[in-house]
Amino acid sequence: RKEVEQDPGPFNVPEGATVAFNCTYSNSASQSFFWYRQDCRKEPKLLMSVYSSGNEDGRFTAQLNRASQYISLLIRDSKLSDSATYLCVVMYSGGGADGLTFGKGTHLIIQP
C-alpha cells in the first residue's frame, strides 16, 4: 500500500525560529518528491521539488533520505506568513496520477 505519513501538528513556532518537519513514505520505488503549501481555505501550491542531492530556495531547504525513506523541509528565520499547512507529495515509479500520493499535511503556526 502506498502511504505518505506526516505529523499533523500543529507546530507552534516563534517568529524568527527555525523549524523542520519530516514526511515518511512506504514505497521504496518512489521517484519524485515535492512539498506543497496550502493556506487556510485556499488551494495547494507547489513550494518546491525535492532532489536527491537536496535543494535550497531562500529560507527553505528540502532534503531526501532514501535509505530511511523520508523527506524533510526546513524553514529558517520563520515569518508570520509561513503559517500554513505543508503537504508532502510522493510520486511512485509507476507514474501516472495513481502514482502521486499526497500526505495529509503538517500545520505550521508562526507566532509573533
Added chain:
Amino acid sequence: DAGVIQSPRHEVTEMGQEVTLRCKPISGHDYLFWYRQTMMRGLELLIYFNNNVPIDDSGMPEDRFSAKMPNASFSTLKIQPSEPRDSAVYFCASSLPWTEGYTFGSGTRLTVV
C-alpha cells in the same frame, strides 16, 4: 495566465439534488485532475484525464459521481444525487509532465444539507 479556473466557488444544495462543478485548465496542459479534500481523508484523487481522455477513475467513490472532458479547455464533475457525505472541497488541477508539479484551481466548497 489566468491559472486553473473553477466554478462555482461555493455551492450549497439539498440532499438528492444534482450538482455540477466546472473546471477550465491552463491552456496547453495535457493532464487534468479532480480531487476531493476533507479533514478526515485529506486530498483524494477522484479521476484524471490525459488529452481529454479519462485514464483512471478508480477514485470515483460511487456511480453517483461522473466526470467529462468534452474538450481541452473544459471539464465537469457531476454528482447525482448528492448526499451530505459528499460535502467537501473539490479541486481541479492541471499539469504538463508529472515532475513539474500541478497547478490547482481555487476549489469549490460543496455543502450538501
